[in-house]
Amino acid sequence: ELLSELVAFFQPKVLSGKRVLVTAGPTSEPIDPVRVITNRSSGKMGYAVAQAAREAGAHVVLVSGPTALPTPYGVARINVDSARQMHAAVMAEARGADVFISVAAVADWHVVNASDNKLKKNAAGSAPQLTFAPNPDILADVARMTAGPWCVGFAAETENLLEYAEAKRRRKGVPMLVGNLAQQAMNADLTELVMLDDAGHRQLPELSKIDAARQLIRAIAPRLPD
Amino acid sequence: ELLSELVAFFQPKVLSGKRVLVTAGPTSEPIDPVRVITNRSSGKMGYAVAQAAREAGAHVVLVSGPTALPTPYGVARINVDSARQMHAAVMAEARGADVFISVAAVADWHVVNASDNKLKKNAAGSAPQLTFAPNPDILADVARMTAGPWCVGFAAETENLLEYAEAKRRRKGVPMLVGNLAQQAMNADLTELVMLDDAGHRQLPELSKIDAARQLIRAIAPRLPD
Numbered sequence: 001e002l003l004s005e006l007v008a009f010f011q012p013k014v015l016s017g018k019r020v021l022v023t024a025g026p027t028s029e030p031i032d033p034v035r036v037i038t039n040r041s042s043g044k045m046g047y048a049v050a051q052a053a054r055e056a057g058a059h060v061v062l063v064s065g066p067t068a069l070p071t072p073y074g075v076a077r078i079n080v081d082s083a084r085q086m087h088a089a090v091m092a093e094a095r096g097a098d099v100f101i102s103v104a105a106v107a108d109w110h111v112v113n114a115s116d117n118k119l120k121k122n123a124a125g126s127a128p129q130l131t132f133a134p135n136p137d138i139l140a141d142v143a144r145m146t147a148g149p150w151c152v153g154f155a156a157e158t159e160n161l162l163e164y165a166e167a168k169r170r171r172k173g174v175p176m177l178v179g180n181l182a183q184q185a186m187n188a189d190l191t192e193l194v195m196l197d198d199a200g201h202r203q204l205p206e207l208s209k210i211d212a213a214r215q216l217i218r219a220i221a222p223r224l225p226d
Numbered sequence: 227e228l229l230s231e232l233v234a235f236f237q238p239k240v241l242s243g244k245r246v247l248v249t250a251g252p253t254s255e256p257i258d259p260v261r262v263i264t265n266r267s268s269g270k271m272g273y274a275v276a277q278a279a280r281e282a283g284a285h286v287v288l289v290s291g292p293t294a295l296p297t298p299y300g301v302a303r304i305n306v307d308s309a310r311q312m313h314a315a316v317m318a319e320a321r322g323a324d325v326f327i328s329v330a331a332v333a334d335w336h337v338v339n340a341s342d343n344k345l346k347k348n349a350a351g352s353a354p355q356l357t358f359a360p361n362p363d364i365l366a367d368v369a370r371m372t373a374g375p376w377c378v379g380f381a382a383e384t385e386n387l388l389e390y391a392e393a394k395r396r397r398k399g400v401p402m403l404v405g406n407l408a409q410q411a412m413n414a415d416l417t418e419l420v421m422l423d424d425a426g427h428r429q430l431p432e433l434s435k436i437d438a439a440r441q442l443i444r445a446i447a448p449r450l451p452d
Contacts, residue, residue: 127335
């Protein structure tokens with residue numbers, strides 16, 4: 001405990017004075033007041049990235065979907081539920097940020113016909129008819145901003161990781177994308193990240209999420225514009 | 227902290243030697259490896275009921291959906307994800323139980339066409355076509371057992387609480403049902419329960435979930451068959 005605090009204290013201050021915006025956790029898309037569609041995301045990776053950015057001297061704002069995690073020391077946290085709420089919070093904060101790191105597992109769709117009251121099973125036991133609409137693309141919208149922050153995306157894939165991650169990097173128009181295998185990363189304390197940019201990719205070994213986040217912050221810092 | 231441990235220690239041992247089976251938390255129904263349908267349930271009420279039953283001298287087995295809560299002292303916990311897994315775990319444990327208290331927010335449906343790999347957004351951005359099938363009714367199946375445990379159900383409703391809760395009590399065929407308002411109870415530490423049985427209903431005041439659970443255990447104990 002003391003050791004980990006010392007290690008944190010002595011992290012190089014590579015983001016000193018920078019303003020970093022991080023998203024973390026899942027989003028929660030209501031079906032009715034008690035049922036939701038969500039992602040298997042503990043939020044641990046995004047919270048580790050927020051902590052690592054703070055340790056590196058940055059001012060950090062963390063926009064978080066529902067998680068059970070404590071806010072990292074010195075980090076300003078904004079809680080949201082749905083992808084549309086996360087989009088609004090991020091767009092409001094992104095203007096003043098130097099770096100945006102999108103770690104949240106954002107739902108691609110929301111339920112258009114969500115009910116204000118709890119859906120009852122009817123006599124026939126028939127299932128609900130859900131209609132979906134696409135959510136806004138938070139990362140792509142920030143990447144499109146004029147004079148917006150330097151953007152890093154995350155991709156959790158279950159297969160074809162490098163191929164899907166590089167395709168996502170180009171589609172979103174961001175300089176760096178970080179890939180991991182969803183089956184390894186979800187709710188785990190260890191992760192194997194791969195960082196992709198214009199120069200290719202760099203595979204990190206299996207690390208604790210905080211150590212992987214520190215490596216990521218050290219890789220981001222020298223790439224930022226002055 | 228010390229006070230609460232003393233209070234716990236001095237709870238009347240009204241369930242001494244009884245075997246109590248409790249379910250808690252949400253269930254998680256996969257859409258694909260990263261997306262799930264679930265309920266806004268923290269598991270706090272079910273964990274409080276398990277703790278209160280243990281404090282009252284019972285042997286307690288807690289079948290829990292995914293939560294971030296610590297297991298109450300002295301309680302045996304079985305972790306499950308889906309409603310079908312919870313059903314299997316409960317049916318295996320129910321034979322030896324004297325009391326079954328079903329607090330979990332169990333999904334009514336699961337996705338039949340869940341994908342083994344993460345669903346990709348296609349070029350048209352079209353939403354997934356989900357097909358649902360009903361989950362087994364855990365409480366009703368236990369209530370139907372020959373020489374099964376004495377059953378208590380929970381109902382979280384957003385409206386018409388007494389009416390819906392009494393209808394649920396009769397439909398499930400259980401001697402006691404506990405109702406609460408979903409908008410008040412979800413993720414909160416306080417709750418207002420109403421207990422319904424053949425004799426009518428009894429409204430509890432707003433209490434911490436552990437105090438409400440202790441009241442519930444004291445109400446259950448004298449109703450059990452010898």
